[in-house]
Amino acid sequence: MTESDIGTGTGRRARNKADKLRRIKESSYELFSEKGYDQTTMREIAARAGIALGTIFTYASDKRDLLFLIFNDRQDELRRVSFAAIPENAPFGDQIEALFTPFYYHFYTEPAFTRYLLRELTFFKNGIQSPRFQEGRRSIVKRIRELVEEATASDRLTPGNPSQHVAEMIFGLYQSELRLWLSGDNPAVKDGLKRLREAFDILIAGLANPRGD
Amino acid sequence: MTESDIGTGTGRRARNKADKLRRIKESSYELFSEKGYDQTTMREIAARAGIALGTIFTYASDKRDLLFLIFNDRQDELRRVSFAAIPENAPFGDQIEALFTPFYYHFYTEPAFTRYLLRELTFFKNGIQSPRFQEGRRSIVKRIRELVEEATASDRLTPGNPSQHVAEMIFGLYQSELRLWLSGDNPAVKDGLKRLREAFDILIAGLANPRGD
DNA sequence: TTCAATAAATGAACATGTTCAATTGTTTTT
DNA sequence: AAAAACAATTGAACATGTTCATTTATTGAA
Numbered sequence: 001m002t003e004s005d006i007g008t009g010t011g012r013r014a015r016n017k018a019d020k021l022r023r024i025k026e027s028s029y030e031l032f033s034e035k036g037y038d039q040t041t042m043r044e045i046a047a048r049a050g051i052a053l054g055t056i057f058t059y060a061s062d063k064r065d066l067l068f069l070i071f072n073d074r075q076d077e078l079r080r081v082s083f084a085a086i087p088e089n090a091p092f093g094d095q096i097e098a099l100f101t102p103f104y105y106h107f108y109t110e111p112a113f114t115r116y117l118l119r120e121l122t123f124f125k126n127g128i129q130s131p132r133f134q135e136g137r138r139s140i141v142k143r144i145r146e147l148v149e150e151a152t153a154s155d156r157l158t159p160g161n162p163s164q165h166v167a168e169m170i171f172g173l174y175q176s177e178l179r180l181w182l183s184g185d186n187p188a189v190k191d192g193l194k195r196l197r198e199a200f201d202i203l204i205a206g207l208a209n210p211r212g213d
Numbered sequence: 214m215t216e217s218d219i220g221t222g223t224g225r226r227a228r229n230k231a232d233k234l235r236r237i238k239e240s241s242y243e244l245f246s247e248k249g250y251d252q253t254t255m256r257e258i259a260a261r262a263g264i265a266l267g268t269i270f271t272y273a274s275d276k277r278d279l280l281f282l283i284f285n286d287r288q289d290e291l292r293r294v295s296f297a298a299i300p301e302n303a304p305f306g307d308q309i310e311a312l313f314t315p316f317y318y319h320f321y322t323e324p325a326f327t328r329y330l331l332r333e334l335t336f337f338k339n340g341i342q343s344p345r346f347q348e349g350r351r352s353i354v355k356r357i358r359e360l361v362e363e364a365t366a367s368d369r370l371t372p373g374n375p376s377q378h379v380a381e382m383i384f385g386l387y388q389s390e391l392r393l394w395l396s397g398d399n400p401a402v403k404d405g406l407k408r409l410r411e412a413f414d415i416l417i418a419g420l421a422n423p424r425g426d
Numbered sequence: 427t428t429c430a431a432t433a434a435a436t437g438a439a440c441a442t443g444t445t446c447a448a449t450t451g452t453t454t455t456t
Numbered sequence: 457a458a459a460a461a462c463a464a465t466t467g468a469a470c471a472t473g474t475t476c477a478t479t480t481a482t483t484g485a486a
Contacts, residue, residue, distance in 0.1 A: 013452055013463070020464095041442060052466045054445080063443065092420070115336050122332040123396065148420075158422040161415060168393065169386060169412050176385025183336065199382050202374055206419015207305065207361075209371040226433070226482055233435095254472060265436045267475080276473065 023049040024059050025073075028066045029113075037067065037116035061127045064120045068129035071117055075136045078102055083143055092151040093204055096144065097197050100174050104196070107182070108189045115182055118175075141167045157204075173199050236262040237272050238286075241279045242326075250280065250329035274340045277333045281342035284330055288349045291315055296356055305364040306417055309357065310410050313387050317409070320395070321402045328395055331388075354380045370417075386412050 027048035031040040042063060046053045060066045082102045086095050107114040124130050145167035151157040177199055181192035240261035244253040255276060259266045273279045295315045299308050320327040337343055358380035364370040390412055394405035 011453075016451090017464080042444085043442075053443095054467065055465055057444070058464070119332070119335040122335060122392070123328050155422055157420045158418075161420065162411070165408070165411060166415060166420065169389070169415065172386055172389025172393075173382060176382070176389060179335070180381065180385075195378070198375070198378060202379060202382065203416055204420045205371075206421065207370045207374065207379065207417045208419065209368055210423075224483075229481090230434080255474085256472075266473095267437060268435050270474070271434070 020049070020051060020055065021059055023051070024056060024066075025070055029070050032067070032070075032113055032116070033110060036112055037063075037120075060129070064124070065127035065129050067113075067117055067120055068124070068127065068133045072129055072132045072136065074106065075133070078106055079136060079139060082140075086143075086147070089154070092147065092156050093197065093200050095147050095151070096170055096200055097193070099140075099144070099147075100196060101193060104178075104181075104189050104192050107178070108187070108192075111182055111187065118179060118182065137171075141171050144170050169203070170200070173203065233262070233264060233268065234272055236264070237269060237279075238283055242283045245280070245283070245326055245329070246323060249325055250276075250333075273342070277337070278340035278342050280326075280330055280333055281337070281340065281346045285342055285345045285349065287319065288346070291319055292349060292352060295353075299356075299360070302367070305360065305369050306410065306413050308360050308364070309383055309413055310406065312353075312357070312360075313409060314406060317391075317394075317402050317405050320391070321400070321405075324395055324400065331392060331395070350384075354384050357383050382416070383413070386416065 024045065027045050028040075031044055031048065034040075042056055043053055045066070046056055049056075056066075060069050082099050085098045085102060087098060090098075121133070124133065141164075145163045148157065148161075148163045148166050148170075152159050152161070152163070174196065177192070177196045181187045181195065237258065240258050241253075244257055244261065247253075255269055256266055258279070259269055262269075269279075273282050295312050298311045298315060300311060303311075334346070337346065354377075358376045361370065361374075361376040361379050361383075365372050365374070365376070387409065390405070390409045394400045394408065
């Protein structure tokens with residue numbers, strides 16, 4: 001049983017499960033937001049969702065998995081919005097900035113939740129929600145790789161670079177900037193995006209002195 | 214009382230504390246290596262160190278802090294070796310590759326331990342060991358910034374870039390590559406370093422097409 | 427040396443994530 | 457409809473990180 005199976009079918013059993021899943025997601029998110037991930041207990045989540053403690057573990061393999069049960073839905077929607085926002089035939093820097101902008105705006109609405117997410121996603125391999133989460137990230141990196149290849153084909157970027165690696169570098173820089181941004185006390189979206197764009201511009205322009213002595 | 218105070222002085226009390234601290238470090242490291250961080254219990258650590266459970270918490274604020282109690286010593290030594298290995302007046306790429314090489318070789322000797330470290334260091338703000346750890350990172354970024362500034366002054370790098378941000382980008386890329394490297398099953402040092410160097414070379418050369426249409 | 431003051435160590439008690447054998451609810455078969 | 461098969465739910469029991477009131481050890485003063 002994977003999460004995608006929950007809610008399929010039309011019998012009473014399926015309806016009950018879909019409803020419980022929804023209540024678990026809602027309760028978890030509310031409590032994580034109100035009190036923080038570490039301060040929220042599984043018992044509280046169960047109580048607010050109106051189910052027994054043990055039932056949670058039918059829907060999530062552990063507490064960390066709950067974070068991604070919540071986030072995976074958002075990630076899907078964010079990816080959709082983000083990919084749609086990429087301007088065609090625009091400078092490469094504009095394109096990748098546009099791609100990451102919706103993520104920054106979303107994370108701004110829940111910085112505390114996002115910090116826990118960034119901590120827990122490191123080497124997140126086990127758990128029911130892990131495959132879906134990792135697939136989401138792969139899909140973002142893949143989209144960046146396509147942008148790199150398109151920009152290379154249209155001579156906006158220099159040829160010869162390994163597109164997969166370049167895409168991973170861009171995603172790595174994004175993550176690094178995101179962490180720095182969220183480490184600050186009151187991070188404004190504009191400031192974070194400005195720094196991110198600066199990093200991309202430096203990567204695009206390169207560090208080497210063109211005089212090349 | 215901070216860790217740096219432990220072991221100072223010459224009285225019996227100071228000697229006892231220094232000795233206990235050493236035993237705690239040894240036991241923690243052995244057990245983390247043998248069974249993994251998550252699988253090691255505080256009770257096991259206490260038993261092997263020959264102290265009571267509660268005593269550990271005089272030396273580390275929590276379990277995570279134990280990881281950094283162990284790592285901070287290594288980080289100091291690694292930094293020393295790493296900084297000394299940087300060739301002067303060499304190409305910038307050679308310099309930053311040399312700086313990170315000792316870290317890769319060290320992490321190769323304990324990949325499991327390192328994975329836990331990378332997970333737990335995200336937003337590691339509380340805990341007795343946090344200030345020392347964060348200071349170590351700042352010191353590495355500072356050294357990179359100096360290299361950037363030296364290379365810019367000697368015309369190896371193009372002028373006009375914000376050196377602090379460039380240094381943070383390089384450190385961010387290193388972290389990102391390190392995570393990818395350690396995500397693999399049997400990561401060889403050479404492979405990891407080759408990829409890291411490729412990333413640095415791309416950053417140095419830039420992505421933009423110099424034909425610049 | 428004796429005594430007070432301080433520091434350190436102790437482990438029982440507690441809090442909370444997780445497991446699992448037993449129970450309840452739903453679906454399918456006859 | 458009754459029975460059998462299957463799925464989902466339950467919460468007590470367990471495992472383990474952490475706290476803290478109590479005890480023990482060390483130091484410095486009288």
